[in-house]
Amino acid sequence: MSILFLAHTEPDGTLAKSALESLAATVQLAQSLGTPFTVGLIGETPGPAADAIATCGAQKFLTVSGPEFSQARYATDAAAAEALCRAAAATLVTAPATSRWNRVLPGLAHRLGGRADTHVTGVGVSNGQPCVSRWFYRQRMEAVFTRSTRPWILALEGGIAAPWQGAAGTAHPDAVAVTLAAPRTQVTGFEAPAADQQTIRPDAELLFVTGAGWTKKQADGEVKVAEAETLIREFLRLSRSSLGSTKSLVDLGGEGQSVLPFLSHLNQIGQTGSTPRHAKGLSTCCHGEEPHTVGWRFIGERRAISLDANCGWARGKADILYVADAFAVMAKVNALLAP
Amino acid sequence: MSYQIIVCGSLVPDPLQTLEPVTGPQGPALKNEMMLPSWLDPWAGHALYEAARLAGQHAGSKVWLVSLGPKAKLQQVMMTVAQKVPFELVALDGSAGGFTDASETAAALAEAILAIPGLDLTKLLLFGGWESASRGAGATLQIVGERLGITDQFQGVDSLTLEADGSLRILERVEGGKHQVSVCSAPPAVLGWATGSLPEPRNNPQVGMANMRGIMPALQKAKPSPVSTGDITFTSVTLPTQTRTTQVIKDASPEQIAADIVAWIKGG
Numbered sequence: 001m002s003i004l005f006l007a008h009t010e011p012d013g014t015l016a017k018s019a020l021e022s023l024a025a026t027v028q029l030a031q032s033l034g035t036p037f038t039v040g041l042i043g044e045t046p047g048p049a050a051d052a053i054a055t056c057g058a059q060k061f062l063t064v065s066g067p068e069f070s071q072a073r074y075a076t077d078a079a080a081a082e083a084l085c086r087a088a089a090a091t092l093v094t095a096p097a098t099s100r101w102n103r104v105l106p107g108l109a110h111r112l113g114g115r116a117d118t119h120v121t122g123v124g125v126s127n128g129q130p131c132v133s134r135w136f137y138r139q140r141m142e143a144v145f146t147r148s149t150r151p152w153i154l155a156l157e158g159g160i161a162a163p164w165q166g167a168a169g170t171a172h173p174d175a176v177a178v179t180l181a182a183p184r185t186q187v188t189g190f191e192a193p194a195a196d197q198q199t200i201r202p203d204a205e206l207l208f209v210t211g212a213g214w215t216k217k218q219a220d221g222e223v224k225v226a227e228a229e230t231l232i233r234e235f236l237r238l239s240r241s242s243l244g245s246t247k248s249l250v251d252l253g254g255e256g257q258s259v260l261p262f263l264s265h266l267n268q269i270g271q272t273g274s275t276p277r278h279a280k281g282l283s284t285c286c287h288g289e290e291p292h293t294v295g296w297r298f299i300g301e302r303r304a305i306s307l308d309a310n311c312g313w314a315r316g317k318a319d320i321l322y323v324a325d326a327f328a329v330m331a332k333v334n335a336l337l338a339p
Numbered sequence: 340m341s342y343q344i345i346v347c348g349s350l351v352p353d354p355l356q357t358l359e360p361v362t363g364p365q366g367p368a369l370k371n372e373m374m375l376p377s378w379l380d381p382w383a384g385h386a387l388y389e390a391a392r393l394a395g396q397h398a399g400s401k402v403w404l405v406s407l408g409p410k411a412k413l414q415q416v417m418m419t420v421a422q423k424v425p426f427e428l429v430a431l432d433g434s435a436g437g438f439t440d441a442s443e444t445a446a447a448l449a450e451a452i453l454a455i456p457g458l459d460l461t462k463l464l465l466f467g468g469w470e471s472a473s474r475g476a477g478a479t480l481q482i483v484g485e486r487l488g489i490t491d492q493f494q495g496v497d498s499l500t501l502e503a504d505g506s507l508r509i510l511e512r513v514e515g516g517k518h519q520v521s522v523c524s525a526p527p528a529v530l531g532w533a534t535g536s537l538p539e540p541r542n543n544p545q546v547g548m549a550n551m552r553g554i555m556p557a558l559q560k561a562k563p564s565p566v567s568t569g570d571i572t573f574t575s576v577t578l579p580t581q582t583r584t585t586q587v588i589k590d591a592s593p594e595q596i597a598a599d600i601v602a603w604i605k606g607g
Contacts, residue, residue: 072513074490074493075490099494099495099511099512099514099519100513102494103481103493105478106478106479106482107481107492109482110442110482110485115440116441117478118476119477135475136475136576137473138354138472138475139475141578141579142576142577142579143367143574143575144575145574146574147570147571147572149569184491184523184525185521185522185524186522187520188520188522189519189520190513191517191518192515192517193516199516200515201515201516202515205604206604251538266512267516268534280603282604297579301603303603309589314585314587315585316582316583317585318583318585319585320585320588321585321588322588322600323589324593324596328593329597330597332593332594332596332598333597335597336597
């Protein structure tokens with residue numbers, strides 16, 4: 001068995017935290033299997049990134065470099081990854097489940113005559129063979145399995161291991177040449193809210209979840225969307241938390257109802273949204289049953305504020321449920337957090 | 340310019356149903372799987388609605404929905420989906436279960452697409468959901484694309500603009516709540532849709548009647564497409580068992596609750 005760890009550099013030439021987490025998991029897997037591993041890096045100038053992980057224990061470093069590999073683009077990334085896999089003659093390939101790799105790895109597996117599994121949340125060894133765990137039906141059941149086809153390509157989810165840490169060194173990577181047709185696709189940039197308007201913060205300690213209750217009639221019979229917006233924005237500013245939303249709240253916009261204007265489908269968590277990973281989560285005004293609460297699946301400590309003591313987001317899911325008016329509580333929270 | 344927009348999408352269990360894994364002769368499956376009410380996969384649905392919008396904006400364009408699932412369940416789901424937007428169904432009779440192998444599903448879908456009369460790759464936009472609510476792998480569409488020789492692929496798409504020069508401007512979700520903006524010079528391209536920007540269309544009985552004239556014959560001639568778990572050996576499939584002991588605090592004042600939350604946020 002031979003293992004190849006694939007990673008791409010970030011725009012600043014470094015490796016992302018998710019790449020270092022996947023590297024740590026790969027190092028552990030290689031040790032468990034008693035097999036060496038190779039590191040394959042893609043980027044405009046991946047040499048410094050290779051040096052940064054030179055002491056990770058890899059038998060060999062391979063790189064594909066050039067300005068055309070600075071862009072996250074299927075055609076060039078697939079060609080580069082294919083060249084690295086063939087050069088390493090890998091039977092097992094690991095990579096962080098970034099948007100860039102998730103776009104490419106299944107197609108790469110097809111080119112190599114192998115198979116790919118994505119969203120892998122655990123890797124181990126059983127009877128001398130690698131096995132993985134991942135969730136099915138939108139995080140509603142977890143399976144452990146192995147495959148016989150090689151190469152087997154695994155996209156490892158963030159948080160699968162603590163990020164690899166070690167001394168930098170000199171990696172002496174071997175350059176792998178890739179022949180490319182002229183790309184038909186160009187990445188022209190990124191669109192994102194202004195930095196102070198960005199509400200999705202993957203590295204935040206806390207996930208703040210808002211539900212449709214924020215836009216419903218309150219105890220005095222009035223809808224208070226403007227007040228809700230102010231409270232939520234202020235809390236996000238003061239706490240630097242990441243904002244998640246239930247599907248029902250996001251969908252209200254499409255139905256022409258009063259909505260919180262800074263919410264988009266990108267904020268949506270749960271069955272048809274994301275399942276972010278944060279140390280803590282605070283849900284407010286959320287409702288719904290088990291299928292919708294899968295957005296909680298990878299949150300560590302969970303608390304909820306709801307007027308419904310039997311809310312599906314809380315009972316058996318949260319550590320603490322405050323049965324209270326979220327408008328009143330969050331106003332007080334903001335006052336306490338204010339400098 | 341006109342487009343051929345092919346949407347790959349299948350059915351998934353109603354998300355409000357409680358799912359329970361069982362072990363069957365073909366490997367893991369869902370308990371009472373054939374009895375569970377089904378929906379069109381949500382992200383495939385978004386892809387279908389976006390496809391219909393684009394086809395409506397470009398005269399001569401056409402939408403196909405290529406769907407692999409048990410024929411009886413497909414018929415049930417199509418009774419609703421057919422009322423949403425105009426499309427022609429290409430049905431494949433096989434398992435739509437989440438434990439089947441993506442590469443086998445992709446092979447069946449690619450074969451069905453290549454058999455569509457008049458298929459023109461220079462006009463082809465291959466759509467689907469960027470993941471399903473069953474397997475949830477985000478793998479099938481890429482493999483179909485590879486099988487069709489399409490190497491301009493995009494996943495997590497929220498917007499596609501067809502420019503006057505024939506190019507495609509695409510917004511894909513990337514890390515940190517951002518969209519990557521790409522410009523592809525022309526079809527063919529593969530687009531795995533996230534949510535897009537369209538609400539679910541209201542039911543339109545006239546569209547439904549027009550669609551059903553083609554859907555019933557398509558279902559009758561649905562090709563048997565046995566897909567399996569392939570080379571996968573499952574060790575276990577389990578429901579999450581961790582249930583938290585929830586402490587319910589009912590009679591605290593907003594001030595007390597706020598102080599408790601702030602202390603918790605700050606690490607207390």
